[in-house]
Amino acid sequence: MTQSTEDLLELDQQVCFALAVASRNVIALYRPILEPLGLTHPQYLVMLALWGKAPLRFGEVAELLRLDPATLSPLVKRLEQSGLIERHPVEGDERTFELVPTESGRALREQALGVPPAVIEQLGMPIDRLVALRDELTAVIDATDPVK
Amino acid sequence: MTQSTEDLLELDQQVCFALAVASRNVIALYRPILEPLGLTHPQYLVMLALWGKAPLRFGEVAELLRLDPATLSPLVKRLEQSGLIERHPVEGDERTFELVPTESGRALREQALGVPPAVIEQLGMPIDRLVALRDELTAVIDATDPVK
DNA sequence: ACATATTCGTTTGTGCACAAACAAGATAGG
DNA sequence: CCTATCTTGTTTGTGCACAAACGAATATGT
Structure with missing residues (x-):
C-alpha cells in the first residue's frame, strides 16, 4: 500500500498533537483525585517511587522519572x-543525598491506594485498549529517549 | 483471561507515566528542529492552524488547539x-479579534515544510506503529476530553 | 600530591498549563 | 430601555519543563 508524503506529514501532526493533548487530559483527570492528597501529578510520581523503594538518591529519582x-x-x-519526605546525607559523597518518606509521607500511601482505581474508572476504557496504548507509547519512548 | 486488581493499578501507572514521558520526548524532538524557525512547539501549532485557515478568532484557535x-x-x-501574526478587530464584536499571519509569518511556512519530514526521520518508527498510536490516543482523548 | 576533568545538585531565566479573579462587551428578560 | 446574565479575553499566582551558568565535591591522570 503506497502512502503519499502528504499523508505522512498529516499523520505526524496528528500524532504529536494527539500525544500532547492526551497527556494533558489524563493528567487533568488525576488533578481532582490528587487534590485531596495535596499532591500534583509529578509530586505523586515522586512519592510513588519512594513508596516503592526508599531511600533513593536524588539522581536516582531523577533518572527513574525522567x-x-x-x-x-x-x-x-x-x-x-x-x-512528606526528608533528605539524609549519603556516606562518602557530600554532593548528593538520599530521599525517604516521613511518617506522614508513609501515612499518605493509604489514601493514595484509592487513586489508580478512581482514574481507571474515570477513563472508562477497556483494558486491551490501555495495553495497546502502553505498548505503542513504549515504542515511542524507546525511539526518542535521549538516554542512549 | 483473568486480570488481578494489582495488574490494573500497575498498568494505570505505566500508561499515565508513559504518556507524559512520550509527550515530553516527542516535543523535545521538535525543539532543535523548530529552533531555527524561532518557534516553540505550541507556537508552531498556532502557526500551523493559521497557515491552514486564516483569519481565525482567538477563541477558535484556543478550541482547535485545546x-x-x-x-x-x-x-x-x-x-x-x-x-509573525497580527490581530484584527471583528466587525460587530469588540470582545474578540481575528488572527492572521503577517507577510513574514507566511514566509516562514516555506521553512516549516521541512519540519515534519525531519521529525519523522528522527522518530524512525514504522508507519503502522504511528497509525496504531494515533488511534489509541484518539480513544484516550475521547474518553477524557472535558469538552463533552 | 596536584592540576585537570567530571559529576552532581542548585540557581536563574523563559515559556507553557491551569485556576481564580477580573473587566468589558454582548445578550436576554422584564 | 435597563438591569441581570453570559461571553470573551486578560491578569495574577503557582507549579512544571528545560537551557545555561554556576559552585562544590569527587575522580582521573601524571
Missing part, C-alpha cells in the same frame, strides 16, 4: 516543605 | 512581538 534535576530540585523542596 | 485562553493569550502576544 525528570531534569533542575525540575526535580524545587519539586523535592516543596515535598519537604509539605512534610 | 489551549486554555489564559495560556494562549501571552503566547499570541509573543507571536505578535516576533512579527
Whole structure:
C-alpha cells in the first residue's frame, strides 16, 4: 500500500498533537483525585517511587522519572516543605543525598491506594485498549529517549 | 483471561507515566528542529492552524488547539512581538479579534515544510506503529476530553 | 600530591498549563 | 430601555519543563 508524503506529514501532526493533548487530559483527570492528597501529578510520581523503594538518591529519582534535576530540585523542596519526605546525607559523597518518606509521607500511601482505581474508572476504557496504548507509547519512548 | 486488581493499578501507572514521558520526548524532538524557525512547539501549532485557515478568532484557535485562553493569550502576544501574526478587530464584536499571519509569518511556512519530514526521520518508527498510536490516543482523548 | 576533568545538585531565566479573579462587551428578560 | 446574565479575553499566582551558568565535591591522570 503506497502512502503519499502528504499523508505522512498529516499523520505526524496528528500524532504529536494527539500525544500532547492526551497527556494533558489524563493528567487533568488525576488533578481532582490528587487534590485531596495535596499532591500534583509529578509530586505523586515522586512519592510513588519512594513508596516503592526508599531511600533513593536524588539522581536516582531523577533518572527513574525522567525528570531534569533542575525540575526535580524545587519539586523535592516543596515535598519537604509539605512534610512528606526528608533528605539524609549519603556516606562518602557530600554532593548528593538520599530521599525517604516521613511518617506522614508513609501515612499518605493509604489514601493514595484509592487513586489508580478512581482514574481507571474515570477513563472508562477497556483494558486491551490501555495495553495497546502502553505498548505503542513504549515504542515511542524507546525511539526518542535521549538516554542512549 | 483473568486480570488481578494489582495488574490494573500497575498498568494505570505505566500508561499515565508513559504518556507524559512520550509527550515530553516527542516535543523535545521538535525543539532543535523548530529552533531555527524561532518557534516553540505550541507556537508552531498556532502557526500551523493559521497557515491552514486564516483569519481565525482567538477563541477558535484556543478550541482547535485545546489551549486554555489564559495560556494562549501571552503566547499570541509573543507571536505578535516576533512579527509573525497580527490581530484584527471583528466587525460587530469588540470582545474578540481575528488572527492572521503577517507577510513574514507566511514566509516562514516555506521553512516549516521541512519540519515534519525531519521529525519523522528522527522518530524512525514504522508507519503502522504511528497509525496504531494515533488511534489509541484518539480513544484516550475521547474518553477524557472535558469538552463533552 | 596536584592540576585537570567530571559529576552532581542548585540557581536563574523563559515559556507553557491551569485556576481564580477580573473587566468589558454582548445578550436576554422584564 | 435597563438591569441581570453570559461571553470573551486578560491578569495574577503557582507549579512544571528545560537551557545555561554556576559552585562544590569527587575522580582521573601524571
